[in-house]
Structure formats: structure tokens, C-alpha cells
Amino acid sequence: MAPQRRSDCPLAFALDAIGDRWSLLVLRDILLHGKRHYEEFLESGEGISTNILADRLKRLARQGLLSKERDADNRRRYIYRPTEKALDLLPVIVEMVLWSARYDPDTGVTPDVVERLRDDRAGFFVEVRRRFGRGEGA
Amino acid sequence: MAPQRRSDCPLAFALDAIGDRWSLLVLRDILLHGKRHYEEFLESGEGISTNILADRLKRLARQGLLSKERDADNRRRYIYRPTEKALDLLPVIVEMVLWSARYDPDTGVTPDVVERLRDDRAGFFVEVRRRFGRGEGA
């Protein structure tokens, strides 16, 4: 997708990393929906196909956004986990969600969730990080 | 790029609108660099090609992010301006810039700009909006 660096612009850097239609949806599943396995990602409503999912997981891992390890409980599986670099994308995701909540008349996000994200971003971030064993500071 | 709706997820909505490698760079040129004409967008460091630029301008206008009108001073030109919907993407852009500033060792953004964006988001938004004739409140 984005093999080389296009410029030194920070926005271009972010877009080269996650500027496609699928990468952030995979991160959403991991960060917000607690998914960890390949099969779970496939089940998401958008219907990603198997080759694209495999490619994105590989890219995200190569870019240091995801770690991949065998599941000790079932060695056919792998567990995908977010790195700190991925957790630091939460503000980007939240702002995109708030923007869509404002402009999509058929949005699936409920008003109470919007309110929570708008009025307690920091608390939300702490809550998500806690689920991945990260305390308040880093 | 993203013809139809993939799901009711707000993140998917945003990605269908701006989830590609060019759309946000065009908006960056307009919102942050004061560019207004086709030729100016072509001059950006990333080197977008003419057909892609034309396509993205059309898409952004169709989605209500840009307005397009003839330049009265030079009727060969058109003036592209951001709508409120585009200005509301500033938080997304700022979060992406801050993320890249943290993780790109060769980032082009200077520490003082990073500090400004981090510590005075609201002031920054007001400043940008003022340039487009929008006061504090919408």
C-alpha cells in the first residue's frame, strides 16, 4: 500500500501507516472490541476478505502496531495484541468516531457513547489501556 | 474508492469518506496551508498526479467537504474552500500529526508546533477557523 516515505509531513506519515480502508477497523476490533484472533476479525460487519486481513495483520505487525504470538491454550491460534504505538492511536480513532457521529445520520453509535467520548476522553483512554495491562502512565 | 456503506460503524463511515492516502493531504493543504487552487495542490511535496487530484477534489466536493466556485479574479481558476464538515476534521488531523510526531524519528514537524497543538488545541482550532471567516461558535 504505502511502501516508501512520500514526504516528511507528519500527516503523510500517519496515512502511510494507517491510511487505508481496513487497518483502523482491525485496530478497532482489537482495541475496542477485545478481539484477538484471526477468525474474530473476519466476523466483523464490514466483511474483510481473508487475503486482505492477512496482509493487514502482517503490515500492522511489521510497523510495530501489533504483536503476534501463538496461543498457548490452542496452538492452532495466534494472539494479536496492540502495542503502545497502537494504543496511542486511540485519540485519532475517537475523533473520527465523534466526527462521524455528527455527520452520519444513520450512525450506529449511541448518544450516550458519544457523550462519554466527548466529555471524558482521558477516562476512556485509561479504561481501554487498563484492559491491556497498561496503567495510567504509559 | 468507497462507493457504498460497509456497516453502521462510525469509524467505517469516516474511513469511507477520507480513508485513503490522499484525501486528508488535500484537506491539509486547504485547511493548514491556505491553498485554494488546483495547481497549488499539485505542488505539494507528495507529488499527487493530476487524475488522482481531480478525482479527490470531486469526491470531497460530492461528500460536502469542499465547495468549488470560479475565481472572479481569474475565471480560468476555481476556488476550493472547506465546509464546516471539513473544518470539523481538524481534531482528527491534529491527533494524527501528534501521533506521527511521536513515532516518526524523521518527522518534519518542529517541537514548538507539537507543543502548541498538544497544549492549545482549542486555540489552534479557533485560529484556523477565523481564517475561513468562521468565528468561535460554528
Next chain:
DNA sequence: TCCTTTGCTTTCATTATGCAAGTAAATTGA
């Protein structure tokens, strides 16, 4: 020892991207 589960890879058709060249309307200069 099969059968199933899980995570892919491969194949191939369709679509998007990107470079280069061409087109057309508005403007300028001779």
C-alpha cells in the same frame, strides 16, 4: 486415523493508482 478447526495462501477477475500526453476554456501579448 480421520475429521475439524484455525490461519492462512493462491488464483483470478475487477478496480484503483500513477505517469504521460492530450484537450479546452479563459486570458494575455503582439
Next chain:
DNA sequence: TCAATTTACTTGCATAATGAAAGCAAAGGA
């Protein structure tokens, strides 16, 4: 007044990305 230039595209074509479907391989279960 008309030829050159500016500005904003469009078109053609090659290459790359996407997507649907089928196939494959290792691990686990019956």
C-alpha cells in the same frame, strides 16, 4: 485579432491493490 499561455482538467495505458472463492497445512479432537 489572433496566436501563445495559463489553468484545470481528461484520456490512455501500464502497474498495483482489492476482493471473492477455493485450496492448503498444521494442530487438536473423536
